[in-house]
Each structure stands twice: as C-alpha cells, then as structure tokens.
Amino acid sequence: MDAELHCDPTPPMPARPAEAPRRPGGVRPMTPRDIPTVARLFSKTFRSGKTELAPELAPYLEAVFFGSPHYRPENGSIVYDNGSGVSSAILAVPMEIAVHGRPVIAKLLCAFMADGKEGAAGAAHLARHLRAAKQDMCFSDTSSPVSADHWVAGGGVVLPVQSLEWHRSFRPLSAAALAGSRLVPLLRSRGVLHPLGWIDGALRRRRSSLHPAPASGCRVVEASPEEVFSCAGRMMERFAIRPVWSKPEFDWLLSVAALNRGLGTLQFRNVVDDGGRAIGTFLFFGRNRQEAMVLNVLCEEGREFEVIGQMFFHLDAEGYAQASGIAQPFMMNAVLRQRWLLFKHRGYFCMVTRHAEIKDAALRNDIYIGGLASESWSRLLTDF
Missing domain, CATH: 3.40.630.30 (Gcn5-related N-acetyltransferase (GNAT))
Structure with missing residues (x-):
C-alpha cells in the first residue's frame, strides 16, 4: 500500500x-x-x-x-x-x-x-x-x-507466490551487468556489454544449460493486441478470481503501459501448436535485446510446460540477456524446470x-x- x-x-x-x-x-x-x-x-x-x-x-x-x-x-x-x-x-x-x-x-x-x-x-x-x-x-x-x-x-x-519475481539468465555476465546498472549506469554502456557478450558466447558454448530447450509440437509467433486479447479471455476462465479485461479497459491498460519507454517496447506473442491453434499467449517489454520483462503469460490448462518452455526458448533466441516476470502459482512447476533461475522478492x-x-x-x-x-x-x- x-x-x-x-x-x-x-x-x-x-x-x-x-x-x-x-x-x-x-x-x-x-x-x-x-x-x-x-x-x-x-x-x-x-x-x-x-x-x-x-x-x-x-x-x-x-x-x-x-x-x-x-x-x-x-x-x-x-x-x-x-x-x-x-x-x-x-x-x-x-x-x-x-x-x-x-x-x-x-x-x-x-x-x-x-x-x-x-x-x-x-x-x-x-x-x-x-x-x-x-x-x-x-x-x-x-x-x-x-x-x-x-x-x-x-x-x-x-x-x-505473487510476491516473487522470477529471473532467468541466458547470458549471465551481461545479465549481471544489467542488474548492476541500476546503481552504476555505466555498466549498461556498449563498452561494457560488448566484451561481456563475447565472454557470454564462449560460456554458452560450454554450458548447454544456458540454452532453454524448445517444447516439442509448438512454436512462438508474433501476435496483435487483438489476438492476445482474444486468447487471454478464454485462458483465464479457469480462475475463480481474474481480470475481466473488457476491450475498452484492455486497450486503455496497453496505452498507459506503452508510455513506460524505459522498459522498452511492448510486444505480443502467441504460442501455437502444429495446427496453428493458440495454446498460450504472453506480452512483454523488450529493451534493446538486453532485458525482457514479461507482464503476463497465460495458457490452456495442462499446457503450462509447453508454453513456458517455448516462451523461454523464444526469448533466448531473440538475443535477450535475461528475462523476468511475476511468479504465478499455476506455472511454478513449469518455471522451476528452468536452469539459471532465481527468485527475487520485490x-x-x-x-x-x-x-x-x-x-x-x-x-x-x-x-x-x-x-x-x-x-x-x-x-x-x-x-x-
């Protein structure tokens, strides 16, 4: 409060x-x-x-x-x-x-x-x-x-559980520098991140656990806000308490969220199966291919491992050093299967x-x- x-x-x-x-x-x-x-x-x-x-x-x-x-x-x-x-x-x-x-x-x-x-x-x-x-x-x-x-x-x-944030590192030295840049802004400079990127590349070649494994039978595709809105409504129905997210409120929330340019660009993705049907959806702020802050991730009941796994695989493939997001009880088991993971109490x-x-x-x-x-x-x- x-x-x-x-x-x-x-x-x-x-x-x-x-x-x-x-x-x-x-x-x-x-x-x-x-x-x-x-x-x-x-x-x-x-x-x-x-x-x-x-x-x-x-x-x-x-x-x-x-x-x-x-x-x-x-x-x-x-x-x-x-x-x-x-x-x-x-x-x-x-x-x-x-x-x-x-x-x-x-x-x-x-x-x-x-x-x-x-x-x-x-x-x-x-x-x-x-x-x-x-x-x-x-x-x-x-x-x-x-x-x-x-x-x-x-x-x-x-x-x-919701009082915790998860943090998944894909490029750990760069991720550590980005975390430290909140106190020492110089750590976010190209002069620091560029050489750390080379070291991270060498580390990733030796540590396969830094690479999230893709989920079989599904892939991530870019989505429009309308497509995410459509998926979110049906995927939240399993919860007794949930946002209504009428179209006017959802659009307004996106408009004020997008004003936070410091977090990066607001982006939208769906996770689809081999037939092209959406089984999950997520939206996130992405900043300079450095940090991805996941606002919301939802999925059909029983598809948590596929959706969470494919989300991490996609964010790593896009080149982010780290990803973070609020913990949710329904997805904890799937998130905990990740390596190079920590939880932070914000x-x-x-x-x-x-x-x-x-x-x-x-x-x-x-x-x-x-x-x-x-x-x-x-x-x-x-x-x-």
Whole structure:
C-alpha cells in the first residue's frame, strides 16, 4: 500500500464524470485539482533526492488515475484534506475483476504518501478507510514489510507466490551487468556489454544449460493486441478470481503501459501448436535485446510446460540477456524446470476484501492477477 513507486503524449482519456464537490476536510476522493499538490507530495515522499518536480509527472498522474474507463470518484484515489490542503494521499486505479463470473470493481493501490508529521494523522484516516470490512477488493503488489503487516491487521492477506519475481539468465555476465546498472549506469554502456557478450558466447558454448530447450509440437509467433486479447479471455476462465479485461479497459491498460519507454517496447506473442491453434499467449517489454520483462503469460490448462518452455526458448533466441516476470502459482512447476533461475522478492502482494469468497479463492491460489492487473507497467516505479 506504500508502493515504492516506481507520456510523450498522454493517451486519450474517456470523458470523466463531473468532479465530486470539494469538501473542506477529512477523507475525500482525489480530484484533478489536487494533481499539482499530489505530484509535489509524491516527489517529496519517494524522490527526496530530486530538487525539481519532473514536468511529465502531473500529466502522467492524470492519465493513469483519472483515465480508466471504470473511473468514478468513489472508486479512484483518495486524499486527506486537513482543511488547508492535502497532507496525505493514496493513489488507486480501478480495475474490473470477475468473482465467479460476477464483475466487481477493485482498486489497485499504487502509492501511500504522507507529508511528515502533519500528514501522519491523515494517513491513519486513509488506512482506516481501506480496511477489509469497507472494500469489495483492494490490492497492491509492491508493499513493504511494515505495510504488509498493516494489510493483515486490517483483515487482508498476503499472496506469497505473487510476491516473487522470477529471473532467468541466458547470458549471465551481461545479465549481471544489467542488474548492476541500476546503481552504476555505466555498466549498461556498449563498452561494457560488448566484451561481456563475447565472454557470454564462449560460456554458452560450454554450458548447454544456458540454452532453454524448445517444447516439442509448438512454436512462438508474433501476435496483435487483438489476438492476445482474444486468447487471454478464454485462458483465464479457469480462475475463480481474474481480470475481466473488457476491450475498452484492455486497450486503455496497453496505452498507459506503452508510455513506460524505459522498459522498452511492448510486444505480443502467441504460442501455437502444429495446427496453428493458440495454446498460450504472453506480452512483454523488450529493451534493446538486453532485458525482457514479461507482464503476463497465460495458457490452456495442462499446457503450462509447453508454453513456458517455448516462451523461454523464444526469448533466448531473440538475443535477450535475461528475462523476468511475476511468479504465478499455476506455472511454478513449469518455471522451476528452468536452469539459471532465481527468485527475487520485490514487494509483498497484498489484498483486502469484505467478500469471503474472494479471500478463500486467493488463499487457494484460484486467482490470476499481476502484470497488466498490477502496477508492474507503471512509470511511477522507475521514473520521475
């Protein structure tokens, strides 16, 4: 809930309902008028080393937190107004989730911020507002340990598998340099990566385990967003809790995800059998043939080994040094068959709900969530 947050023109936004009347104090929906204040609060809370407010931050906040087709004041971001201004805020994106076929508007919580001691009281009010007894469903995939404890104290649950990222190295020395470049940007330079690439080539000739084995009877083909959309709907039907991804919402999510140019180009692939029938689908950010960040991977039930294996084989063949993605219970067995694999804890995946059926399904791992149905695509995690 305190997600450490991490356009080019902003994507077109649907018409918004009229703003709710501004009340003098207390917890209230965030309005577009609050964006300059919230942008400063975000920068102060999460980017304390920066002295200037990023010029693209305010437009990005408006695009993401007021642009969803499901946005309404009652299911969007909230702020605490102490009477003289906003002192704390929780940024939220509404997302439509199917619960045993019944649609529910859930809230993806992206940043919990407060302005020092003055904002602490407001933060407490906001936290109480989001307790399980009051919410259909709220979730976050980047919560800190302290925040995760607050979620549980408020009646929520932690999803341990979805709290992990898998990382598969294909060219390990280059992958290590890319990982280190987050602290030392020079490691991403051509002068460093080019010689490491030669050494990786020699290592790959000696270590066959660096090459993912292809799955028999299937191949990866380029796909359009429409083809991925068509496959995803039927492949998620086996989960009791899953994104609805109506066409307007899916298109909007792709448009805001594509704004994160720092992660690379958003790409789409299907895994098809020998007859050309799609048995799996995945979408990922690919950056300079260096890193592939898989947002979502789905498959027909029982085809996990083929789809996961062929996905890794394809990403290696395209020349990426490494690939990463959120862990999902249904595909863990297939992912664990890979060599040169590690798991990293980026943040706790937490959720609260007043509906016992949602909580029970989540604890049984009968849930599909993450990727586009999380904030993995957000520029707030990496920019500004």
